[in-house]
Amino acid sequence: MEHVAVDEVDNAVQPAAVMRRLTDELGCEDLAINYYELAPGDSFAFAYHEHSVQEEVFVVLSGTATWETESGTVTVGPNEAIRFGPGERQRGWNRTDEDGEGERVRALALGAPLSYGDQPKTAPCPECGEDAPVSIGRPDDDPEAVVTTCDDCGTEVGRWVRGDDGDNERVV
Structure with missing residues (x-):
């Protein structure tokens, strides 16, 4: 048996204000489990994606x-769940009042098996003018940040950092 207090798990830099990886903390061997808090405008993922x-x-x-x-578009409210099978493309958001005055979304994400397999991802690229394949990584200029980069032209299309309040925030 493993037991963990969610609030004591480190906040990973993600597009969500808070994302706490519980998989290792609970010793899960074939289940990924993450806790999320999304402020208005936040997303669960860096890009529109699928798990193979x-x-x-x-x-x-x-x-x-x-x-x-x-x-x-599918809307999911409190005490509801949504499942995506392998190969189903998706990206979830907190679309309530993106001006910052809406309620946070709190959710658990469960994935099985633990391996994601291939994860093709796309995001809007301002340089290419359309959704393009993107890669996710840590930039040389700020190894604490996470960026998405257009695979076609090399433009940085998103950058997330830890804010002064401890929440993650998008800066690009």
Whole structure:
């Protein structure tokens, strides 16, 4: 048995204000589990993506999350869950009042098996003028940040850092 206080797990730099990886903390061997808090405008993921071998379930604890999917937009409220099978493209957001006055989304993400497999990702590139394949990494100029970079032209399309208040924030 393993036991952990979620608030005591480090906040990973992600597009969510708070993302705490619980997988290792709980000793999970074939299940990925993450806790999220999304401020208005935040996303669960760096880009629109899919997992080639992993199914992913999100359980919304509070707030309302909105997913962009290949079949349209899906809204998930408190005490509701959504499942994406391997190969289903998606990206979830907190779309409530993106001016900063909305409620945070609190959710758990569960994925099995633990391996993600291939994860093709796309995001809007201002240079290319369309959704383009992107890569995620840490930049040389700030190894604490995480960036998404357009694979076609090399433009940085997103950068996330830890803010002074301890929450993650997007700066590009």
